[in-house]
Amino acid sequence: MVDIVGLLIQIVVAIIVVAPILWLVGRALAGKQNAKFTDAIWIVVLGIVIGSIVGWLIGGIIASIIMFFVWLALIKHFFDCGWIKAFVIALIAVIVFAIIVFILALIGIGIGIGLGALSF
Numbered sequence: 001m002v003d004i005v006g007l008l009i010q011i012v013v014a015i016i017v018v019a020p021i022l023w024l025v026g027r028a029l030a031g032k033q034n035a036k037f038t039d040a041i042w043i044v045v046l047g048i049v050i051g052s053i054v055g056w057l058i059g060g061i062i063a064s065i066i067m068f069f070v071w072l073a074l075i076k077h078f079f080d081c082g083w084i085k086a087f088v089i090a091l092i093a094v095i096v097f098a099i100i101v102f103i104l105a106l107i108g109i110g111i112g113i114g115l116g117a118l119s120f
Contacts (some may be wrong), residue, residue, distance in 0.1 A: 011048050018097065019044045022075075025093045027031050030079040039078035 019040040026035030050070050054063045076086040 007032045007048070007052055011045055014044045014048055015041055018093075021096050021100070023091070025096060026079045026089050029085060029089050029092070032079045034080040035078075043071075043074045043078050047074055049095070 009090070011033075019037070022043060023035060023037045023040035026040060029035075047070065051063075051067045054066050057063075058066065071090060072083060072086045075081070075089050076083060079086070079089065081089070
């Protein structure tokens with residue numbers, strides 16, 4: 001069974017940490033008229049909820065592959081861009097997120113969410 005409290009905590013933390021990064025990268029690549037902050041929040045919330053359901057139902061590498069395309073489809077839909085631009089936005093967002101986590105780790109601040117929150 002899906003842990004609702006854990007899921008809600010993961011959503012809140014991802015909204016605080018991942019959504020701003022996704023929004024800034026989307027804004028830079030898709031344009032400010034296409035990439036709104038509320039769109040980034042919806043991408044994060046739907047990505048985490050769908051990822052939890054797919055992971056619970058399927059699991060393993062198949063779930064990861066499915067979620068990769070779900071995240072790209074969410075970015076494509078909400079930021080109104082093509083598949084390639086959605087992939088570039090996702091890739092740069094993951095890189096920026098990893099750099100931020102690395103820098104925070106260097107100064108002794110840990111983020112308990114890790115790259116797993118992005119599910120790809």
